Amino acid sequence: MKVFKYFISKIFLRKAVLGISMILLLCMANYITFTSSRSILSTYQGYQETKYINQEGNYIANLDPDSHMDMGLINENGTQAVYSYLNSYYNYAFYVDGFIVSVPNVDDMEVHLSYMNEEYYKLKQFELLQGVDLGFDYQLDDEIPVLVGKGLSKTYPVGSTIRIEESAIGLPITLKVKGVLKQNAYHSNYYALNSKTYYNFSIFFPVNKDFINHANIDLQLNGLMDITILQTSEEGVADLSEVLKDNLGLDFNFFSQKENYDYFNEYYLHSLKIMAIITFVLLAVITCISVWNALVSVRLMLKDFTINLLVGLSYSKLRKIFYIYFGILSFINLAVVFIFTAFNRYGCWIRKDATFVTYGLFGLIGMDWLALLVVVLLNIIIGIMIVETMLRKIKRIPISLGVLQ
Amino acid sequence: MTKIIDLSIKEKTYKSKNSQLSILNNFNLEVAAGEKIAIVGESGVGKSSLLNIIGLIDRNYVGAYTLFGSITNSLHTSELAQWRNQKIGFVLQESALINSLTIEDNIKLPLLYAGSGKKEFKAEDFESVVDAIGIKPILKKKPLECSGGEKARAVFARGVIMKPQIILADEPTASLDVENKERIVTLLFKMNKKFSTTIITVTHDLEIANRHDRVIHLERSK
Numbered sequence: 001m002k003v004f005k006y007f008i009s010k011i012f013l014r015k016a017v018l019g020i021s022m023i024l025l026l027c028m029a030n031y032i033t034f035t036s037s038r039s040i041l042s043t044y045q046g047y048q049e050t051k052y053i054n055q056e057g058n059y060i061a062n063l064d065p066d067s068h069m070d071m072g073l074i075n076e077n078g079t080q081a082v083y084s085y086l087n088s089y090y091n092y093a094f095y096v097d098g099f100i101v102s103v104p105n106v107d108d109m110e111v112h113l114s115y116m117n118e119e120y121y122k123l124k125q126f127e128l129l130q131g132v133d134l135g136f137d138y139q140l141d142d143e144i145p146v147l148v149g150k151g152l153s154k155t156y157p158v159g160s161t162i163r164i165e166e167s168a169i170g171l172p173i174t175l176k177v178k179g180v181l182k183q184n185a186y187h188s189n190y191y192a193l194n195s196k197t198y199y200n201f202s203i204f205f206p207v208n209k210d211f212i213n214h215a216n217i218d219l220q221l222n223g224l225m226d227i228t229i230l231q232t233s234e235e236g237v238a239d240l241s242e243v244l245k246d247n248l249g250l251d252f253n254f255f256s257q258k259e260n261y262d263y264f265n266e267y268y269l270h271s272l273k274i275m276a277i278i279t280f281v282l283l284a285v286i287t288c289i290s291v292w293n294a295l296v297s298v299r300l301m302l303k304d305f306t307i308n309l310l311v312g313l314s315y316s317k318l319r320k321i322f323y324i325y326f327g328i329l330s331f332i333n334l335a336v337v338f339i340f341t342a343f344n345r346y347g348c349w350i351r352k353d354a355t356f357v358t359y360g361l362f363g364l365i366g367m368d369w370l371a372l373l374v375v376v377l378l379n380i381i382i383g384i385m386i387v388e389t390m391l392r393k394i395k396r397i398p399i400s401l402g403v404l405q
Numbered sequence: 406m407t408k409i410i411d412l413s414i415k416e417k418t419y420k421s422k423n424s425q426l427s428i429l430n431n432f433n434l435e436v437a438a439g440e441k442i443a444i445v446g447e448s449g450v451g452k453s454s455l456l457n458i459i460g461l462i463d464r465n466y467v468g469a470y471t472l473f474g475s476i477t478n479s480l481h482t483s484e485l486a487q488w489r490n491q492k493i494g495f496v497l498q499e500s501a502l503i504n505s506l507t508i509e510d511n512i513k514l515p516l517l518y519a520g521s522g523k524k525e526f527k528a529e530d531f532e533s534v535v536d537a538i539g540i541k542p543i544l545k546k547k548p549l550e551c552s553g554g555e556k557a558r559a560v561f562a563r564g565v566i567m568k569p570q571i572i573l574a575d576e577p578t579a580s581l582d583v584e585n586k587e588r589i590v591t592l593l594f595k596m597n598k599k600f601s602t603t604i605i606t607v608t609h610d611l612e613i614a615n616r617h618d619r620v621i622h623l624e625r626s627k
Contacts, residue, residue: 312490312518
């Protein structure tokens with residue numbers, strides 16, 4: 001310890017600019033690795049999630065980007081006709097979220113209603129922390145069974161009721177909390193797989209045919225935008241497209257499992273590959289600069305090292321000192337990334353950003369910890385490369401009295 | 406007298422990209438405890454290389470080396486470092502100080518590696534060394550604030566602080582004036598007399614060399 005203290009205070013910190021530049025280089029490497037890893041992990045999670053929906057025989061709807069949407073031409077009769085057709089001939093997974101409802105809670109968060117029908121709920125296989133699964137067999141004037149996110153369960157535990165003014169049907173209704181979702185339950189955007197909405201302050205609202213029939217045009221139309229038609233065929237969705245065109249004047253595309261995978265491969269896999277390559281190249285460049293920086297340090301401090309080696313320092317002790325030194329530098333950088341991430345996560349709580357608030361150890365969620373683990377592994381690899389290169393360099397110039405003259 | 410160094414070098418070579426230099430071919434050296442030996446010879450014959458080998462710094466040679474009865478090739482690098490710390494003292498030119506440390510810290514540097522429970526060192530030992538060498542007034546100074554003679558004495562103090570059994574002096578007086586040169590040589594010989602320390606000095610100065618018990622002339626290999 002005495003020797004290490006001496007090396008830190010009298011040798012490494014003496015050339016502070018080299019130490020600082022090493023910290024900055026490692027910080028860049030850590031941050032790039034962390035963000036890339038987290039992005040890749042988040043995309044992978046999103047990809048896994050779509051697998052539940054994107055099964056063979058299922059077709060996911062998407063409004064054609066070239067379709068002109070004139071709200072003046074769309075009326076409730078049109079959307080009702082579409083849903084009547086859907087109810088008669090298809091099984092479909094219905095999901096709409098983003099409807100904000102006034103529900104007071106201890107965290108003073110905005111509460112989102114996530115509407116879903118039974119097929120969607122079954123496909124997504126949500127895990128519960130408490131209570132029972134969502135029930136879909138209810139009357140609108142009954143207490144409607146709902147699930148709540150973990151955050152909301154503090155105010156509304158299982159068995160409690162919530163009175164709301166429901167905007168989709170425009171009536172005051174009573175919700176009965178039947179279960180609590182596992183913490184950090186999320187939904188990934190189908191078209192931006194690394195983007196997530198967290199359900200910690202959401203209410204899962206069960207949608208049945210009666211509810212859809214009574215719902216306003218906003219909910220009905222929104223529901224069509226991402227609707228998934230289950231176990232059908234090309235012809236089946238072609239018929240539905242025509243019904244949609246006739247009743248709403250909109251062109252919808254229905255993408256099959258293969259088309260969705262092709263889309264993923266074309267856009268996401270490709271962009272993930274590019275991201276991985278760019279990250280790798282940047283890391284290689286940063287590692288090279290770090291090694292070069294370390295070699296400059298060796299050159300500048302060669303006399304100091306040589307004198308220390310002459311008076312009793314051994315290569316094995318020097319190796320240990322270098323590893324501890326780089327361990328400390330890596331730890332500082334890891335702490336910076338950790339604090340930055342925790343601060344970002346905490347910021348969502350401060351901003352009352354209900355769709356992004358999460359629970360986790362020290363504020364970090366699973367994928368943050370995994371990304372940090374990747375950073376730790378990277379630091380170990382870079383550390384070994386730098387330390388061994390430095391030692392090789394020092395050994396290549398044999399400690400000799402000549403170095404001192 | 407006890408033989409403490411038994412060195413037999415068949416060949417020591419330095420390789421560069423285009424050439425190979427061979428020195429100290431078939432060189433043998435036996436040294437008894439308490440002996441004073443001077444090594445002389447023109448530049449490039451291998452004087453410093455020989456000190457590197459004797460001082461356990463360099464093991465890249467063909468040959469055998471027994472020091473204090475132990476075959477050095479079988480020693481681990483950490484043991485070699487410990488021997489350099491406890492049994493061998495290096496007295497070098499005055500430039501061999503770490504400029505960022507004070508003279509006191511430079512002198513005490515070997516104590517950092519002495520470890521616990523090995524060679525006991527008392528504060529009085531340090532005091533007696535600095536008193537004997539006459540460098541007390543410069544202890545808090547940095548090397549760049551000292552004269553050449555002061556630095557040379559500081560290097561000497563660091564070399565003897567652990568009371569080594571062998572002192573290897575590499576051109577210790579090369580850039581000193583007559584007065585300081587004499588001071589260093591006197592200090593070296595005092596160590597030899599007082600503690601029976603073996604002294605091996607590499608020098609170009611024949612006058613100093615001739616004051617040793619034995620002078621070894623190194624010649625270029627043919």
